[in-house]
Amino acid sequence: MRQNLKSLETAAPRWSFVLEGGEPPLNARVFSGIQPTGVPHLGNYLGALENWVVLQNQYPSVLYSIVDLHSITQPQDPDKLRNNILDMAASLLACGINPEKAILFQQSQVSEHAEFCWILGCLTSMPRLRHLPQWKMKSKQKNEGSVGLYIYPVLQAADILLYKSTHVPVGEDQVQHLELAQDLARIFNLHYGELFPEARALLSKSNTNTHTPHISFTQCKGPLKCPVFHK
Numbered sequence: 001m002r003q004n005l006k007s008l009e010t011a012a013p014r015w016s017f018v019l020e021g022g023e024p025p026l027n028a029r030v031f032s033g034i035q036p037t038g039v040p041h042l043g044n045y046l047g048a049l050e051n052w053v054v055l056q057n058q059y060p061s062v063l064y065s066i067v068d069l070h071s072i073t074q075p076q077d078p079d080k081l082r083n084n085i086l087d088m089a090a091s092l093l094a095c096g097i098n099p100e101k102a103i104l105f106q107q108s109q110v111s112e113h114a115e116f117c118w119i120l121g122c123l124t125s126m127p128r129l130r131h132l133p134q135w136k137m138k139s140k141q142k143n144e145g146s147v148g149l150y151i152y153p154v155l156q157a158a159d160i161l162l163y164k165s166t167h168v169p170v171g172e173d174q175v176q177h178l179e180l181a182q183d184l185a186r187i188f189n190l191h192y193g194e195l196f197p198e199a200r201a202l203l204s205k206s207n208t209n210t211h212t213p214h215i216s217f218t219q220c221k222g223p224l225k226c227p228v229f230h231k
Contacts, residue, residue, distance in 0.1 A: 157181035
C-alpha cells in the first residue's frame with residue numbers, strides 16, 4: 001500500500017541547483033543514476049529523487065539509470081537483484097519520474113556502458129584511481145577491495161560520457177569522481193578529436209547533509225530508512 005506522499009509532493013524543493021548563466025542551454029543533458037537496492041526510503045526521496053523530478057522539468061534532455069552494474073561491486077543474490085531492479089523502477093515512476101520527460105533505463109541493458117568503461121580504463125592511471133577518497137575508505141572497510149570497486153569511478157565516467165551529458169547532479173562526496181570524468185573527456189578528446197563535453201556539476205546551494213546528499217549514483221543509505229512505499 002502506498003503511503004501518503006501529498007505533503008512531500010507539495011513541499012518546496014529542499015535545494016536549489018546552481019546554474020551558471022541562468023536557464024540551461026538547449027543542448028543541455030542531465031545524467032544521474034541510482035543503485036537498485038530495493039524500494040527507496042525517505043532519505044533517497046528527500047536527498048535525490050524529489051530533485052530528479054525538478055530536473056526533468058528544467059532540462060531539455062534527462063536520463064536516469066538504474067545502475068545495476070555498479071551494485072555488483074558487492075555480493076548480490078541474483079533473484080533479489082532482479083526484484084530490486086523492478087521495485088526501483090516502479091518506485092521511481094511512482095515518485096514522479098515521467099517517461100515523457102526523462103528516459104529511465106537499466107544500465108546493464110546497454111552493453112556500451114561496460115565496453116566504454118574498458119576503453120576509458122585504458123586511458124586511466126592506477127595512481128589516479130588509488131587516490132580517490134571513496135576507494136581508500138571502502139577498501140579499508142573491507143580490508144581489501146575488488147577490481148570492480150577499484151574501477152567503479154571509471155564506470156561512472158563511462159555512464160556520463162556515453163550520452164555526452166553536460167550536467168550531473170553531484171554531492172560533495174562525488175565531486176572528485178566527476179572531475180575524473182572531466183579529465184577522461186579531455187584525454188579522449190586530445191587523442192581522438194573533440195567528441196565529449198566536460199560535464200558540469202549541478203551543486204545544490206545547501207547540500208551540507210552528508211547522510212543524504214544529492215549524488216549522481218545514489219545508494220539507499222543514511223538515517224532516514226523508512227520506505228517511501230510499503231506493501
